[in-house]
Amino acid sequence: MTTYLDFEEPIKIIAEEIEKVKTTGEKTQVDVSKTVKELEKKLKDTTKDIYENLSAWQRVMVSRHPDRPYTLAYIDYITNGTFIELHGDRSVKDDKAMVGGFGMVEGKSVMFIGQQKGINTKMRQYRNFGMANPEGYRKALRLMKLAEKFNKPVVTLIDTPGAFPGIEAEERGQGEAIAKNLMEMSQLKVPIICIIIGEGASGGALGIGVGDKVYMLENTWYSVISPESCSSILWRSWDHKEKAAEALKLTAKDMLHNKLIDGIIKEPLGGAHARPEEAFQLVKETIQKDLVKLCKTKSDKLVESRIKKFCEMGVIEEL
Amino acid sequence: MGWFKRIKEGIVTPTKEKKETPEGLWYKCPKCKQVVTSIDHANNLWVCDACQYHSRIDSEQYFSFLFDDGKYKELNENISSADPLKFTDTKGYKERIAETQKKSGLTDAVRTATGKINKHTVVMACMDFNFIGGSMGSVVGEKIARAIDHSLRYKIPFIMISKSGGARMMEAAFSLMQMAKTSAKLSLLAQAKIPYISILTDPTTGGITASFAMLGDLNIAEPNALIGFAGPRVVKETIKKDLPEGFQTSEFVLEHGFLDLIVNRKDLKTKLSHLLEIFKK
Numbered sequence: 001m002t003t004y005l006d007f008e009e010p011i012k013i014i015a016e017e018i019e020k021v022k023t024t025g026e027k028t029q030v031d032v033s034k035t036v037k038e039l040e041k042k043l044k045d046t047t048k049d050i051y052e053n054l055s056a057w058q059r060v061m062v063s064r065h066p067d068r069p070y071t072l073a074y075i076d077y078i079t080n081g082t083f084i085e086l087h088g089d090r091s092v093k094d095d096k097a098m099v100g101g102f103g104m105v106e107g108k109s110v111m112f113i114g115q116q117k118g119i120n121t122k123m124r125q126y127r128n129f130g131m132a133n134p135e136g137y138r139k140a141l142r143l144m145k146l147a148e149k150f151n152k153p154v155v156t157l158i159d160t161p162g163a164f165p166g167i168e169a170e171e172r173g174q175g176e177a178i179a180k181n182l183m184e185m186s187q188l189k190v191p192i193i194c195i196i197i198g199e200g201a202s203g204g205a206l207g208i209g210v211g212d213k214v215y216m217l218e219n220t221w222y223s224v225i226s227p228e229s230c231s232s233i234l235w236r237s238w239d240h241k242e243k244a245a246e247a248l249k250l251t252a253k254d255m256l257h258n259k260l261i262d263g264i265i266k267e268p269l270g271g272a273h274a275r276p277e278e279a280f281q282l283v284k285e286t287i288q289k290d291l292v293k294l295c296k297t298k299s300d301k302l303v304e305s306r307i308k309k310f311c312e313m314g315v316i317e318e319l
Numbered sequence: 320m321g322w323f324k325r326i327k328e329g330i331v332t333p334t335k336e337k338k339e340t341p342e343g344l345w346y347k348c349p350k351c352k353q354v355v356t357s358i359d360h361a362n363n364l365w366v367c368d369a370c371q372y373h374s375r376i377d378s379e380q381y382f383s384f385l386f387d388d389g390k391y392k393e394l395n396e397n398i399s400s401a402d403p404l405k406f407t408d409t410k411g412y413k414e415r416i417a418e419t420q421k422k423s424g425l426t427d428a429v430r431t432a433t434g435k436i437n438k439h440t441v442v443m444a445c446m447d448f449n450f451i452g453g454s455m456g457s458v459v460g461e462k463i464a465r466a467i468d469h470s471l472r473y474k475i476p477f478i479m480i481s482k483s484g485g486a487r488m489m490e491a492a493f494s495l496m497q498m499a500k501t502s503a504k505l506s507l508l509a510q511a512k513i514p515y516i517s518i519l520t521d522p523t524t525g526g527i528t529a530s531f532a533m534l535g536d537l538n539i540a541e542p543n544a545l546i547g548f549a550g551p552r553v554v555k556e557t558i559k560k561d562l563p564e565g566f567q568t569s570e571f572v573l574e575h576g577f578l579d580l581i582v583n584r585k586d587l588k589t590k591l592s593h594l595l596e597i598f599k600k
Contacts, residue, residue, distance in 0.1 A: 163529075165549030165557050170567060173577045175528030175548035182502035183534055187510070202486075202495060203529040203548070210499050224486045224495040224526070233488065234408040248491040249404045258403065260492050307503045311464060313496040314457030315403035319426070 005061050007050065011270070014043040047270045054219070056245040056254075060227055062219040063198050067273040069280070070130075071114035071157045072099060074197060077280035078287065079103025083112065086146075089138035092172060097128040097164070098136030098208075100143040102152070106288060111147035113140045113208055114157030117198070130199075131164035134177035137207045141181050144188055153191040153291055156208040161226065163204030178207040185210035186307050191294035193287055195265065196220045196252075197272070212306050213290050216252035217279070218267040222260075223250035260313060348372050364584045373541050373584055375521055378430040378445035381480055385443065385588050391434030394442070395465050399426050400458050406489040415451070415489070425450050427458040428483065431466035433475070437592035439599070442470045445480040448522075453483030455526060456490035460497025463531065467504040476514040476595060481532040484550075485525020498530035505534050514598045516591065519546050519569070519578070537579045537594060540569035541587075547572075 004012040018039045025032030054062065062068070075083050083103035087094040100113035115132055118124030132140075140156075147154050163174055185192060185208075194211035200222030216222055227245035228238050235244075249255070252264040265286050272279035294302065346360040347353070351370035355363075364384055365374040383389040399416070406412040420426060428450040433442050444466045446453045463479070470477040486494035508515055517535025519528075521544035528548050532538075540546060547554075547567035555562055565571050569581050582590045 163548065165553045167554060167558060167562070167566070170547050170549065170554065171575050173533070173575065176533040176577050178529040178548070179498075179502060179531070179533040182499050182530055183506045183509070186499070186503035187506045203498060203526055206495055206498060207529070210503070223491050225488055225491075230488055247404070247406055247408070248488075250491065255492060258492065260496055307507070310496060310499045310503050313500055314460050314493055315401040315490075316457050316461050317399045317401045319397040319399050 003066050005058070005065065007054075007058050007061075010046050011043065011050065014039060014046060018043065044269065047274075051219075051270060055242065056221075056248075056251050057227065057242040059219050059251050060199075060221050060245055062271050062273075063221050065271065065273045068198060069272055069276040070119065071116045071159055071197065073276065074157055074280055074283055075099075075103060075112045075114070077277065078105060078284045079110075079112070086143060087139075089135040089142055091138060092135040095128075095133050095136030095139055096126055097130055097132040097160075098139055100140060105284070105291070108291070109150075109152045110287075110291070111143055111152050111154045112157065113143055113154065114197075115160040115204075115208075117159060128164060130160045131162055132160065132204065132207075133164050133166070133169045134172040134174050137163070137174075137177035137181050140208050141177075141184055144185065144192075148188055148190050151190060153193070153295060154188070154211075155287055156192065156194045156211065158194060158196045158200050158205045158209055158222075159198030160201055160204045161199050162201040163207060178203050181207045182210055186310065187303055189299040189303065191291065191297070191302060192306070193290055193294070195283060195286070196222050196261075197283070199226075201226055210306070210310065212294055212302060212309075213263070214261045215263050215265050215286060216255060216261050217265050217272060217283070218252055219271050220252060221245075221250040222252075222255055223248045366584050371542060371583060373521065373543065375448055375482065377447045377449060378425075378480075381445045382430070382432060382434070382443070385436055385591070386432070386434035387437065391432040391443075394431045394433060394469060395462050396426060396430070398458050398462060400456055400490075402489075403457070403493055404489070404491055406491070408489070412489040419450055423447065423450050427462070428453045428455065428487075429459045429462050431462050431469075433469065436478075436588060436595065439476070439592055439595040440473075441476045441478050441595070442466050442473075443478045443480070446482040446527075448482045448484075451487060451489075453527075454485060454487035454494070455483060455497050456487035456494050457497065459483075459487075460494075460500050463497075463501050464504045467501075467508055470508060470513055471511055474511070474513055476516065476598065477508060478516045478518065478591070479531055479535070480518045480520060481523040481527050482520045483523060483525075483527045485527055495526070498526050501531045502534060505531055509536075514595070516594065518587075519572075520544050522546070524548065524550055533577065535579075538577065539580045539582050539587075539590075540572065540578050541584055542569055542581050544569045546578075 085101040099116045115130045117130035118127040192211035194209045194214045196216040227241040230244040231240040255261045268275035268278035348367040350372040353369040402413045429446045431444040519540040523546045
C-alpha cells in the first residue's frame, strides 16, 4: 500500500485510475493497454511536474516520508550484502539509533556510519526515531578511528530529527560527544564522504557531518533547527512551519547555492521512496566516483583542505 | 487587637515632598534578596556576597577584571553581520541587528582581545548574552576563528568565555557550520600544543556546548551556571516529567565528568594565572 502525501493527491488519483482500468480490462477481457499507457505517461508527467516544483516544506515532508529508505537499506545495497555491523562505544552501550560497520564497495573496504530510523512502530521506538544519544556519537567516533587506523575511507549517511534531548543524554554529555566528533573529524586522516539521505537536523546531523565531500539528496533538508521548532520559537506556534521552512533555506538547492554543501544527488522520479533501488544506485555511483579521487589524495592535504572548506563558511561584513 | 494603632489614615506626605531614589543605586540579589549598593556589587565582581549568586555580566566587565589593569587590545572589532538568507520573522534580521547594535553598543555577540593575565599574555574571547542571546552566527564563528589564528601565530594560550543560548537561527545553516569551523580551528590549536581554557558561564547551551565550549584542555565553569546541550524546557517536553533538582547546573555537569573545575568569579583571575603558569613551566 503506497502512502501519498497531501500534495501528491493528483498522483494518487491517476495511479488509482490505472489500477481501475487494469482490473476492468482483466474482467472484461478488453484490451486496455493503450489507455494504461496514456495514463502512465500522464502519471509520469504529473509526478515530474509536482516534484520539480516542491516548496521547501513539501521537501521536508518527502524527507520524512514513511516509505523513504533508511541508512541500513542504502548500506545493504551499496555493499552488496557484505556489510558487517559493528556495535558499541566501548564505554556505555550500543546505541541503536546510530549504526556502523565495514562493507565492501567494488572490492574495497569502506566504513559506513549513519543514523538509523525504524521501519515500523516497534522499530521506530527501538531506533529512538533516529535520535542518537552520546554513546551513538562516541560509537561513530570509535568506528571512524578504527577506519583511520587501517586506512579505510569513511562514508556517513545522515538522517536524524536531532540528537536526543533526554536526561541521560545530558548526563552523559551530549554536547561534549558532538563537539569531540567535530574536532576529530576535521583531523581524520582518511577520506570522509557525508550524505544527507533524509533529515539533517542541527548538531545531531553535523556530529557525523564533517567531511571532504558533503552531499544532500534532492529531497532532504539540512539546517540548524527543524522548521517546526523554528516556527515555535520565532512565532510562538507550529502553524508557521511552511514559512519557517522557506526562511531557513534548508533545501539541497539553497544549501548548494550558499556553498554549505558540495553537491546534490538527484533522486529518481517521485522521490527516493518511489524507486529506492535507483536512489541507492545514484548514491553508490557518487561514493565510488569520489572515493577514487579522494583515496589518491595525501592525508595531510585532505585534512588541510577539509579544514579550509569549513573555515570559509559564513558571510560577514567588514566595517 | 494590634499592639500598634495607626493614628493617621493613609499616606500623608504630599507628592512634592516625596523623595526619589535614583535608579541603579542599589542591587538586590534575585536569589537571596540581599540588598547592597551597586558599587559594592561591582567591587565584588557582580557576585552576591551573601549567597554567591553570580550575576550575568558582559565582555566589558570580564575584560575589566581579568586583564591586568583592565588593559587589552581588541581584535577584529569591526566585523558585522550580513544577512545572507534575507531572514525575516517578526522583524527583518538586518533591522534586528542594527537595533541590537544601537542598544548594546556592541557589533555582535562576541568580543576578542589580547592582553595579560598576571603577566601571562593570552588571547581571550568573551560572549555577550545581551546581543540576541549571545547566539552564534557567522560573525561569532569568524571572530573566534581569527582569535584562534592569533593564538596560533603568536603561540599564546587561548581562553574562551562562553555565555550563549546556542546557534543563531536567523543565519540557519551558516550558524550550524560555525560549530564545525570553530572546532576545526581548535583542532589546529591542539596540534600546535597551545593551551585552550574554556570557561562556561550562565548560560552555555545548544551549539556552543556542542562545539568549542566543551573542547577545552581545561573546562572551567562559574558556580550554578546552566550548562547543557538541549535546553531544560526541551528536555522536559521530551520526557514529559519534571526535571531532577540541580539538573544541568555546573555542579551537575562536573559530577558527570565534563568539567575540570568550578571556580568562583572572585577567584577566576588567580586560578587562571596559576593554570597558565602550570602549562608554561
